[in-house]
Amino acid sequence: MIRIGILISGSGSNLQSIINAVRMGTIAGEIVKVISNDEKAYGLTRAAEAGISTEVVKHGDYAGRAAFEEKLLSVLQEAAVELVVLAGFMRVLGAGFLAAFPDRVINIHPALLPSFPGTHGQAQAFTYGVKLAGCTVHFVDEQVDHGPIIMQAAVPVLADDDADRLAARILRCEHKIFPLALALYCAGRLRIEKRKVSILGVDETLLEDQCLISCPV
Numbered sequence: 001m002i003r004i005g006i007l008i009s010g011s012g013s014n015l016q017s018i019i020n021a022v023r024m025g026t027i028a029g030e031i032v033k034v035i036s037n038d039e040k041a042y043g044l045t046r047a048a049e050a051g052i053s054t055e056v057v058k059h060g061d062y063a064g065r066a067a068f069e070e071k072l073l074s075v076l077q078e079a080a081v082e083l084v085v086l087a088g089f090m091r092v093l094g095a096g097f098l099a100a101f102p103d104r105v106i107n108i109h110p111a112l113l114p115s116f117p118g119t120h121g122q123a124q125a126f127t128y129g130v131k132l133a134g135c136t137v138h139f140v141d142e143q144v145d146h147g148p149i150i151m152q153a154a155v156p157v158l159a160d161d162d163a164d165r166l167a168a169r170i171l172r173c174e175h176k177i178f179p180l181a182l183a184l185y186c187a188g189r190l191r192i193e194k195r196k197v198s199i200l201g202v203d204e205t206l207l208e209d210q211c212l213i214s215c216p217v
């Protein structure tokens with residue numbers, strides 16, 4: 001069982017999808033700590049309801065990023081966390097933090113990276129006029145929304161979409177691929193080589209001729 005620590009800032013719907021997958025036994029891991037940098041985050045309630053230990057570490061309470069990250073690290077290390085999951089955590093983590101968890105920090109981003117990194121990826125994609133939007137689960141490196149990609153899901157943009165409707169459909173896909181990617185990690189099925197993540201034991205024969213077309217004319 002991999003000991004998982006989850007960092008959140010908000011509603012925690014991704015956290016909930018991970019809690020559910022752990023409960024179902026699809027992720028061979030245990031969520032041992034949920035940390036929020038915002039004491040009002042609804043994700044804290046979700047965690048408490050699931051009986052998971054929570055902690056609030058407010059970035060504003062610390063002199064700078066280094067001190068904030070040191071506190072995060074001490075909470076995670078005290079809980080003997082092995083894998084750090086960023087589930088809607090709205091702070092950027094620096095080199096010092098990442099060095100403590102090499103290749104062991106995973107994030108979800110609501111766009112098909114490398115397009116539309118940063119905040120409001122869904123609205124950026126919508127405004128740009130893409131036909132396929134989506135989401136990405138990736139290992140975290142020192143650049144924002146940049147590390148090796150584990151899994152992506154594409155979401156067609158519909159004619160009557162607005163940015164919020166599109167974001168809601170992307171979020172539903174996030175809830176599918178985030179637990180899947182974490183299940184693969186916990187099963188020891190991910191290998192990183194430079195930027196490439198391979199997934200061990202996948203039968204890709206069905207994928208060879210597959211494509212998702214945005215407009216089924």
Ligand code: GRF
Pocket residue numbers: 008009010011012013014015043087088089108109110171174
């Ligand atoms: C998600 O869209 C995630 O991709 C982004 O922040 C949002 C968090 O939503 N990083 P929730 O807190 O998991 O509901």
